[in-house]
Amino acid sequence: MSLTQTIKQHALDLGYSKVGITTADSFTGYIKELETRSDMYSFYIHSPRQPLIASDPKNILPTAKSIISVAYDYVKESFPKGLLGKIGRAYQARCYTPPAHHINGARYELMKSFLEKNGCRVSQGEKGHPERLAAARAGVTTYGKNNFAYADGIGSFIILSSFVVDVELEYDTPTLEVKCPDNCTVCMDACPTGAIYEPNKLDPRRCISYNNWWTNGRPGVSSYIPSDIREKIGTRVHGCDVCQEVCPRNRPRLKMNLPQNAFLEELAQDFSLAKMLNMTDAFYATRVQPIMYNYIKEKKYFRRNAAIALGNLGDPEFIPDLGRAMHDAEEVVRSYAAWALGRIGGGIARQILESSLHRETCADTRKEIEAALAAAS
Secondary structure (H helix, E strand, O other): OOHHHHHHHHHHHOOOOEEEEEEOOOOHHHHHHHHHOHHHHHHHHOOOOOHHHHOOHHHOOOOOOEEEEEEEEOOOOOOOOOOOOOEOHHHHOOOOOOOOOOHHHHHHHHHHHHHHHOOOOEOOOOOOOOHHHHHHHOOOOEEOOOOOEEEOOOEOOEEEEEEEEOOOOOOOOOOOOEOOOOOOOHHHHHOOOOOEEEOOEEOHHHOHHHHHHHOOOOOOOOOOOOHHHHHHHOOOOEOOOHHHHOOHHHHHHHOOOOOOOHHHHHHHHOOOHHHHHOOOHHHHHHHHOOOOOOOOOOHHHHHHHHHHHHHHHOOHHHHHHHHHHOOOOOHHHHHHHHHHHHHHOOHHHHHHHHHHHHHOOOHHHHHHHHHHHHHOO
16 A cells, blocks of 8 residues: 555544645645635735744745644534534634644644654644635535535535645545536525625625624634625624535535434534623633634623623523623724614613613723614613
8 A cells, every 4th residue: 555545544533534645836726716805815925823924834844745634523413502603613612722732733743743754854844825726725625615624525614734744645536626506695684784795805804704703802803893884794703604505516414314413412502692792710720712713812802792692592581691791801802792772672771771881981891882872772
């Protein structure tokens, strides 16, 4: 058995669903695309991943010859109804940027260790090349108009990982194609914020996922979420699956009767947006951090997202929870709780907002309270 065959067999044995191999040539088209749309993607271009540099694998590993791309199917079990529409499936599955001491992170480390034991030097570091493009070039996936990668027989609910190595292997035939029907625009039509502005083109600044987890105090990125975006976020506090849920290519998988995940079912029993808004350290440790560890490190941004979600629910039942948040030490929590109270409206919400305005010292939060008072009926 050749080294290529041995590597592929081991990847499948570890639980990866698809594996393919491509050259370590530069992703020149991707670099050009990022540069062309630098206004939309400046937040990413200047991030620690440095995609303009990493898109040439030899900048990370000068002796690079091959890229091994693997896809993991994370919809093998069902997701609790109490979490769907709030937390994206990839995050519930705990397989996106997983810690090494968790099962999905351990799988990656085991694959990397196997490659090294078989004479491959594997690239290190946080910088990364375009995973979706690498997977398509390796014959692992095709594209959808919603910008996601699709694996045959699975759909787009996959996590892609890859390993840049210094060994020349046998390369697979690229599948750089969009397999969606020409006349299908379901994903674009369903996107709540219109972020998918044409097939295979996304303005990330309008994407719900970008707004609820990238706007978390990162250098050069505002934590402010525009009002028109807030109203369309719904109850999504971490990620958004809408453009994947409506896709006909995913329909077979979503209709499957899958077994429950005991961990998620237990977690969902005690999860609520109100508890997330005014969360204790224990709630964060046991209900938020285990499935939402990916991007947000400060609790106040989770709480901001919960405030937006409660405002969009529009249920007066949550006015006391939002009223409590108006006394919080964090300005961002008070600001978005004020917006939520204005969204719900009513006499009690107005009283809380008026009382809060008298004692508020932060100029930005005062503006939010004043806007909320104008909106509250």
